[in-house]
Amino acid sequence: MDVGYMLDRVEPRLQTLRSDKEALAMETGETWTYGTLNEKANRYANALLDKGVQKGDRVGILMFNSLEYFAVYFAVAKIGGIAVRINFRLETEELAYILNDSGSTVLCFDSALAERLEPIKDRTSVKSFISYDRDSGITPGWAEGWDVLEKGDQTLSRRPVIEETDPVMLMYTSGTTGRPKGALWTHRNTIWFAAMQSLKWNFDGNTIGMTTGPLYHVGAMEDVALAVLLSGGTVVISKSGNFEIRRTLDVIEKKRVSDVFLFPFMIYEMLKLSDIGSCQLDSLETIYSGGDPIISWAIDRLYDLFPKIGLVQVYGLTEGTPIAVSLDPSDAKTKGYTAGKPMPFTEVKVIDDRGEPLPAGEIGEICTKGPAVVSEYWNKPEATAKTFVDGWCHTGDLGVLDAEGFLTISGRKKDMIRSGGENIYPVEVEDVLIRHDAVQDVAVIGIPDPKYIETVCAVIVTKPGRSVTEKELLEFIEGKLARYKKPRSFVFLDELPRTASGKVQKFRLREEYKHLREPQVNS
Structure with missing residues (x-):
């Protein structure tokens, strides 16, 4: 099974998902059904094939949040390519490094970012630049317009055979040597991680999940969003830039969001609103949050204001399962200082400097294991051998497990x-x-x-x-x-x-x- 299965289900050969079911909704109002998303992905896939993209080729995505972002990602997945999702906040030389290190031959980019790309357009591996220019209406002369993708045929008949172990996404994470490393995700990693979340949190066709981060980040796409799509639900997407918690709360109310991922600072902003107590969030069932533990005053205040909303704290990392550990709402008040327990199909251990497991109560390095742990860094054999040992990801983070199996993050072995x-x-x-x-x-x-x-x-x-x-x-x-x-x-x-x-x-x-x-x- 490959990532394209999430959309293939609307096609006649499967027909296990209604094509008219809403799949994506931008906070600004635009929506796509599963049928539309699948059609767009097929069009883009055919266009990429026409450009010579083959199985295993890298396609860069340097775009702000949009419905089209998902279509490009799925298009690349369907033809066996590798989607290189790039942080749009990076500067020119940082972009050049990632494009060349990944060997991306096609780059789909937002036209607003053209100024950063123009100085390096002739010194990267990219042969074809495709500009998404809905807002600015300007496509630079050295790039092709988005219509190149839109003109592709809506039926994908040239699809290669894709194995679950084939790579599908390359996510660059900050590196200790001053250069980011590319964590290589397979179709297996992606499908399993989505299934783990769906199983853990009972996502289904009625789930309306909202992602508030940038889609280049696993915390915005792999966390919650792809799991909701696998479950046949609807994903609401925040627009990029100028985050405002009040605007986000308005969208939650309007779209009847049931599940939302909010980073800790977003929760703090929400709880500091003078009129937060009058917000109508009756549809919201669960808030997911990660990156850092939520401080205790916020947990107490959240439950005082909204006792029916569950808070799920999560811990993980791009290469070692983005959500490896989670804290159930029922444990928040008594174990709120911990990151929780391992997700389904995930193992966690704490080891000493010799690599030996430590007993409960002793601090050591956190290691994770499971189907969502990647197997390698792109073209980094030494870093791969150091981080991934016998199926375990050595996170570089320090933690301690208690007698009940709850993990507490104690610090960072690296100075991240x-x-x-x-x-x-x-x-x-x-x-x-x-x-x-x-x-x-x-x-x-x-x-x-x-x-x-x-x-x-x-x-x-x-x-x-x-x-x-x-x-x-x-x-x-x-x-x-x-x-x-x-x-x-x-x-x-x-x-x-x-x-x-x-x-x-x-x-x-x-x-x-x-x-x-x-x-x-x-x-």
Whole structure:
């Protein structure tokens, strides 16, 4: 079985799903039925085949949230291609790296992002640029218009044989070496992960699930959305940019959403609304949230205001099962400090530095195993061998299992920063800042933030006799890093604290400067 099965069910050869059932709905009002989504996917698939895309070829998707995003993804899946879903917040050189590393030959992109692509259009592996230009109406001269895809035939007759072990998606995650790694998802990973969620949370044709994140992220598509589609329900899609919790709540009310994924900072914004108690959320049954644990005051306030809404906290990672562990609503008040228990068909263990399992109560590295754990990083054999061992994904996160099997996240073995639902690895930012000719040494850490959980803080040591301002450093990194990776705070020191072996003691820096942007929480 392959990912295309989710849509094939409306075709005569299967006919197990009504073609007139609503599949997708943008928060702005546009909707597609399963029949329309399948027809669009087939058209796009035929057009890609006409362009020479073959099984195993990579097709980049650099688009804002839209109904068409799903059609492109399914089109690539149906012809055995690999969808490279790219973060639209990345800057020019970051985009060039991903396109070339993946070897993408076709790129479907939003025309609003053309300025970032034009400088690299002749130095990537991409042979065909296809511009989605609904909002701007402008297709750059070096790209083809979206009509190229729309003109494809609606019947897909040239479909190759696809095995469940064939790759379907390449998701780049921030890397510890300063370059992101591509986690390679198979059709098996995708179908199993969707089925695991559907089984766990009883999704069916009546489920209306809303995704609030960017579709390039597993937290927006693989989490909840694809599971709802597999179950024959309806997916409501938030538009990209300028997130407003009040607007999201309005959509939940209007579309009668039953299940929604909200990142922690979104929940905090919701609970701080002065009129939150008067919001009519009677259709909403479950809120899913991940990335960071929900602080206790928010859990208490949510249940005080909306006792009928269940809160499901989740933990996972792109390559090691995006939702590997979840906390049931019934356990939220007594075990709210934990991430919960493993999902169906998922195993979790905590190991010591020798790789041996630790008993309950002892902190070690979290490892996950199951059908949604990927088997490799794209063209990264050394990183693959280090992370994926005997079917287990070594997450790099620290945690502890209690006697009842609940997992508590204790910290991060790697110095990853979690900001607004995004992963930021300090080495990426350090690699840019150290290039400024006045900077001698730099360490990047995450510090608490009232909205985004953590933000980037750069600790700078200048060269003898040199000085540099925050403004100058921000101007220097402009265009070199995505906006969410840029430091929001700077600290200037004479030297960085280091161990005898020369390693920067970032834990000391985090402790010293954790109050720079300390959250002010109103209970």
